[in-house]
């Protein structure tokens with residue numbers, strides 16, 4: 388279990404921006420969860436498909452957050468760190484992920500001051516490089532802290548995963564370990580300085 392000096396436990400949520408059941412990004416997130424667990428950190432996964440939040444609409448918001456949105460906001464609010472696996476759709480992040488971020492940012496920005504480990508898997512040669520650049524920009528606007536390095540691009544995703552869904556490409560696996568470790572360290576530092 389990772390704790391700060393003051394013995395407060397690190398809370399982490401994981402989100403896949405792809406809703407697809409057999410999604411490579413869902414698979415990558417499972418690997419990230421296992422890596423985090425080996426480092427003593429339990430990741431609470433938020434399933435955007437199950438939550439089924441509506442499209443952001445100011446008229447809906449003015450009547451109060453819908454239950455699913457409130458559940459999403461509560462889970463993220465109680466977390467110190469996020470792990471986000473993003474697909475690349477037309478050189479950007481998925482609508483589902485952007486919509487979730489929009490709901491988290493409106494009214495009180497729930498993401499303010501949290502850290503995030505971001506990565507993504509795609510079938511293309513760039514492995515979500517362009518989507519991740521957009522995701523960094525969006526999260527930057529919301530005061531989410533992301534380590535500049537390491538970055539993780541899971542390209543040619545069809546070849547990167549084993550039949551059991553684990554990330555079998557060793558180079559990528561090691562890169563993911565570095566990314567999770569770095570972000571946990573960053574999160575502990577920030578949490579300790581807030582206390």
Ligand SMILES: Cc1cc2nc3c(=O)[nH]c(=O)nc-3n(C[C@H](O)[C@H](O)[C@H](O)COP(=O)(O)O)c2cc1C
Nearest residue numbers: 405407410411412413474475476477478509510511
């Ligand atoms: C609407 C749409 C747009 C896409 N655009 C891109 C793209 O710009 N770059 C890319 O590498 N792959 C693109 N893809 C292919 C995805 O990388 C591929 O479907 C991948 O499996 C999606 O992630 P997932 O497996 O987590 O669902 C696109 C797929 C869809 C459905």
